[in-house]
Amino acid sequence: MIKNLREVRPGTRFRGFGGERMQAAGCQLDYELTQLAVVGFVEVAPKLREFFRVADVASDVFDKRPPSAVVLVDFPGFNWHIAKRAKQRGIPVFYYLPPQLWAWGSWRVKKLKRYVDHVFCNLPFEADWYAERNVSSEYVGHPFFDEVADQELDSRFVSSQRQRSGGLRVAVLPGSRSREVNHIWPMQLEIIRELARRHPTAKFSVACLRANHKEYCQRLLCEADRRLPIEFHVGKTSEIAEAADCALMKSGSTSLEMMARGTPTVVVYHVGRLMYSIAKTLTDIKEFSLPNIIAGKTIMPEFLAVGSTTQAVEQATAAMDRLLSDRDERDAQRRQLQKVYQSVGGTGASRRTALRINALLDGEANQDDANLARAA
Structure with missing residues (x-):
C-alpha cells in the first residue's frame, strides 16, 4: 500500500505502527506493532495495557503533526482505538482489509460508521453487506493475490x-x-x-x-x-x-x-x-x-x-x-x-485502493477550496 501510494501521490510521507516490511517501504515506525500480534481474548488480555499505551502514542502524533489521512489495515481490536482518536481530531480514516463484521460481531458496524469514513472491501460480497448498512464502501480485491x-x-x-x-x-x-x-x-x-x-x-x-x-x-x-x-x-x-x-x-x-x-x-x-x-x-x-x-x-x-x-x-x-x-x-x-x-483472484487491490484514497483526499481538498471561496 505504501509503495502504491508513493507512486500515485509523490512526495507523501508515511509514519505509523507496523513491522520491518513497512519500514523497508519507507514508513517511519512509531512502534513495532508485530510484537503485539494476538488472536482471541486469551492472548489479548495480558497485553491490554500495552495496547492502550500505543494508542496514546497515536494521539500524541495526531496532535503534534496531524496526518492527511489514517489508513487502517486489519487488526480491528487495536485499530478501533486509532480510528476513534483520528476521528476526534477530524482526520479522514480509511479501512483496508476491514474486520469481518459479516462473520461475527455484526453489531460493531455502528462503531465502524462512527469512526471510519470509507471501507475498501477485499471480498466481493462485503461491499454489498456494508452498503446495506449505509457504510461508505467499495470492493477492490484482496492484496494476498498480489503477493x-x-x-x-x-x-x-x-x-x-x-x-x-x-x-x-x-x-x-x-x-x-x-x-x-x-x-x-x-x-x-x-x-x-x-x-x-x-x-x-x-x-x-x-x-x-x-x-x-x-x-x-x-x-x-x-x-x-x-x-x-x-x-x-x-x-x-x-x-x-x-x-x-x-x-x-x-x-x-x-x-x-x-x-x-x-x-x-x-x-x-x-x-x-x-x-x-x-x-x-x-x-x-x-x-x-x-x-x-x-x-x-x-x-x-x-x-x-x-x-x-x-x-x-x-x-x-x-x-x-x-x-x-x-x-x-x-x-x-x-x-x-x-x-x-x-x-x-484478480491482482491490483492495493493499487486500486491507493488510487481511490488519492481521489478521495483530492475531493476533500477541492471541497475545502470551494467552501473557502463561498465564504469569501
Whole structure:
C-alpha cells in the first residue's frame, strides 16, 4: 500500500505502527506493532495495557503533526482505538482489509460508521453487506493475490521437492503464530503418522515461518517418528505449496494462496471450550476457511477441534486419506478452487485502493477550496 501510494501521490510521507516490511517501504515506525500480534481474548488480555499505551502514542502524533489521512489495515481490536482518536481530531480514516463484521460481531458496524469514513472491501460480497448498512464502501480485491502473483519462487527448491519425491507430496502448514503452532502441530503430527502408515510412499514437507517453530515441531518427534518421510523448512511456504499434490494446513489467510495455486487442501483448527462458547454467540457463519466462505459451500474440508482433538484428527485424517488415495478427488477440488479463484483472484487491490484514497483526499481538498471561496 505504501509503495502504491508513493507512486500515485509523490512526495507523501508515511509514519505509523507496523513491522520491518513497512519500514523497508519507507514508513517511519512509531512502534513495532508485530510484537503485539494476538488472536482471541486469551492472548489479548495480558497485553491490554500495552495496547492502550500505543494508542496514546497515536494521539500524541495526531496532535503534534496531524496526518492527511489514517489508513487502517486489519487488526480491528487495536485499530478501533486509532480510528476513534483520528476521528476526534477530524482526520479522514480509511479501512483496508476491514474486520469481518459479516462473520461475527455484526453489531460493531455502528462503531465502524462512527469512526471510519470509507471501507475498501477485499471480498466481493462485503461491499454489498456494508452498503446495506449505509457504510461508505467499495470492493477492490484482496492484496494476498498480489503477493502470490508477484512472488518470485525459488525454482531450484521447487524442482528439488518434486524430484526428491517418489510418491505424492504433502505440504503441511502449522501456522504463523507460536501459540497456533503449539496447538496445531501436535494434531498434524498425529495425522501424518497415520497417513504415513496408509501411504508409505507419501512425502511430507512442513513449512515453518520461523526457526523457533521448526525447532518446536522437531522436538515433538518421538524416536519412532524419526523414520517418518518428513522434512522441515523455514521460509519456503509458497514453494512447498507450489510443489505439493495436496496440503494439510491450519486455518488462515494462507488458504487463499492454496486456492490461487490450486492446491487441494484439508484445514484444521483448534479452540478452547470457553472461546468456542463465546464465539458461538457471536458468529454468523458456518465455514471458517476463506475459500469456503467466498464459495458459500465447503470446498476445502475443514475440521475444528474444541478442547479435545481426537474427533477432528480422525476426520481430517480421513479427508486427507481420500485426497491421497483418489486422483479424481484431488482434481475435483482443484477445479473448484480454480473456479472460485477466477471469480475473485484478480491482482491490483492495493493499487486500486491507493488510487481511490488519492481521489478521495483530492475531493476533500477541492471541497475545502470551494467552501473557502463561498465564504469569501
